[in-house]
Amino acid sequence: MTMNLESFLLALEQEVAGYHTPVVDLIAVQTRDPFKVLVATILSARTRDETTAKASRRLFNEAPDIHALSALSEEKIRKLIQPVGFFNNKAKYLYSLPGALKPYDDKVPDELDELLKLPGVGRKTANLVLSVAFGKPAICVDTHVHRIMNIWGFVNTKNPEATEKVLRKILPVKYWKKINSILVTFGQERCKPVGPQCDCCLFEQDCPKIGVTPRRVKSNGPDIMKIISWNVNGLRAVEKKGFVDIVKESGADIFAVQETRARPEQLSDELKNIYGYSGYFVQAKKKGYSGVGIYTKKKPLRVITGIGVHQFDDEGRVITLEFADFFLINAYFPNAQHELKRIDYKLAFNNALFEYAKQLAGKKTTIICGDFNVAHKAIDLANPKANEKNPGFSIEERNWMDRFINAGWVDTFRVFNQKPGQYTWWSYRFNARSKNIGWRIDYFIIDENSKSRLKGAAILTDIPGSDHCPVQLELKTGLK
Numbered sequence: 367m368t369m370n371l372e373s374f375l376l377a378l379e380q381e382v383a384g385y386h387t388p389v390v391d392l393i394a395v396q397t398r399d400p401f402k403v404l405v406a407t408i409l410s411a412r413t414r415d416e417t418t419a420k421a422s423r424r425l426f427n428e429a430p431d432i433h434a435l436s437a438l439s440e441e442k443i444r445k446l447i448q449p450v451g452f453f454n455n456k457a458k459y460l461y462s463l464p465g466a467l468k469p470y471d472d473k474v475p476d477e478l479d480e481l482l483k484l485p486g487v488g489r490k491t492a493n494l495v496l497s498v499a500f501g502k503p504a505i506c507v508d509t510h511v512h513r514i515m516n517i518w519g520f521v522n523t524k525n526p527e528a529t530e531k532v533l534r535k536i537l538p539v540k541y542w543k544k545i546n547s548i549l550v551t552f553g554q555e556r557c558k559p560v561g562p563q564c565d566c567c568l569f570e571q572d573c574p575k576i577g578v579t580p581r582r583v584k585s586n587g588p589d590i591m592k593i594i595s596w597n598v599n600g601l602r603a604v605e606k607k608g609f610v611d612i613v614k615e616s617g618a619d620i621f622a623v624q625e626t627r628a629r630p631e632q633l634s635d636e637l638k639n640i641y642g643y644s645g646y647f648v649q650a651k652k653k654g655y656s657g658v659g660i661y662t663k664k665k666p667l668r669v670i671t672g673i674g675v676h677q678f679d680d681e682g683r684v685i686t687l688e689f690a691d692f693f694l695i696n697a698y699f700p701n702a703q704h705e706l707k708r709i710d711y712k713l714a715f716n717n718a719l720f721e722y723a724k725q726l727a728g729k730k731t732t733i734i735c736g737d738f739n740v741a742h743k744a745i746d747l748a749n750p751k752a753n754e755k756n757p758g759f760s761i762e763e764r765n766w767m768d769r770f771i772n773a774g775w776v777d778t779f780r781v782f783n784q785k786p787g788q789y790t791w792w793s794y795r796f797n798a799r800s801k802n803i804g805w806r807i808d809y810f811i812i813d814e815n816s817k818s819r820l821k822g823a824a825i826l827t828d829i830p831g832s833d834h835c836p837v838q839l840e841l842k843t844g845l846k
């Protein structure tokens with residue numbers, strides 16, 4: 367590395383001047399109030415700035431000072447701060463804060479050791495409050511400061527505490543107060559924890575990039591895009607079963623979900639903003655019903671919600687993302703229901719979706735993914751004979767699927783795999799999944815003219831968490 371720490375920080379300070387300011391610094395500048403800085407800092411842990419700012423605003427409207435906070439119940443605090451990360455714990459901390467500040471005459475102490483005695487306050491929070499709220503020369507080493515200092519090789523440490531220790535020796539005092547703000551801003555916007563943007567970083571030449579995997583940059587030639595689709599049977603339920611990690615580890619460029627059964631405001635911050643992805647959701651008018659969403663690494667040109675027909679769009683069944691060289695329609699088809707009570711509604715939806723997809727396919731490659739709630743052929747379910755009159759395999763639904771496919775659409779999985787016993791849904795009863803008594807009702811369909819772009823299709827049976835498993839498509843694209 368050719369730059370020393372001071373020249374690096376000087377250049378960096380100028381660079382981040384045009385970036386957005388971290389929320390805690392903003393609150394400090396706007397309020398000059400240690401109470402608000404402390405509370406906002408507690409709220410900000412493991413939470414995006416945008417969410418922290420909104421939660422802080424809601425809480426400070428009700429509790430602008432410690433006396434007003436002491437009048438709120440824990441439940442009320444929890445409601446006000448949701449959906450910040452770990453809101454249950456943070457509500458507990460804030461509820462007990464007024465009692466903890468009693469020995470300090472209801473004021474936030476300005477000494478490290480005293481701050482560390484407060485609920486929910488660790489070394490990082492205490493140092494941030496000292497430097498931002500009281501202007502004391504403390505070094506707040508959070509994950510960004512620790513990470514970036516190690517990437518640059520100015521420290522070689524295992525944890526933030528050790529980094530703080532080294533920085534106390536090597537960091538010029540004039541940077542103690544502002545180091546956190548500078549590196550958090552830089553870490554959030556450029557030197558990100560996942561896929562740092564080295565290709566457009568001003569330190570590209572000088573940075574040793576220790577332990578870094580830079581983001582992949584768009585190549586000019588064709589590449590393969592991986593798209594996954596999964597009926598999660600409740601997004602909040604599957605979150606508890608590791609959904610966020612499943613998405614991150616899947617390597618998917620796009621991850622579509624059906625049957626989310628939640629409004630976006632009910633989703634946790636982590637779920638709405640999976641790192642590296644942008645999330646888009648539509649929900650049904652009826653609470654806890656239907657709903658679809660898509661996470662995508664590549665920003666779409668356009669997001670279209672619904673298909674323009676009220677009776678279907680009210681059920682939050684379709685979302686479409688338009689990219690430069692394809693449309694992706696993510697759909698949750700209705701269930702025909704017991705005794706086929708809803709077959710008319712389902713077939714009307716199917717026809718409306720078919721017309722909609724046909725129009726898009728006239729413009730560019732069109733892919734439809736999702737839970738079609740129908741097994742097309744006998745090979746697509748374990749017990750075809752017994753289910754001939756049942757929803758999902760009724761003659762009406764199969765005939766519709768025949769007409770649809772014959773009109774110029776390709777069931778991508780069957781291009782690559784003709785074997786029986788390939789299923790995507792199993793009843794929760796009778797150990798159906800372990801016995802592989804299932805149905806293939808989740809699909810990736812592509813318009814026939816784009817068949818040459820197919821590079822692979824698969825069923826990801828090993829991924830648990832729902833009564834469906836995900837399905838996958840690999841598509842040739844010039845977008846990556």
Ligand code: SF4
Nearest residue numbers: 557562564567570573
């Ligand atoms: S070159 Fe890459 S690793 Fe180095 S500071 Fe810039 S973004 Fe971070």
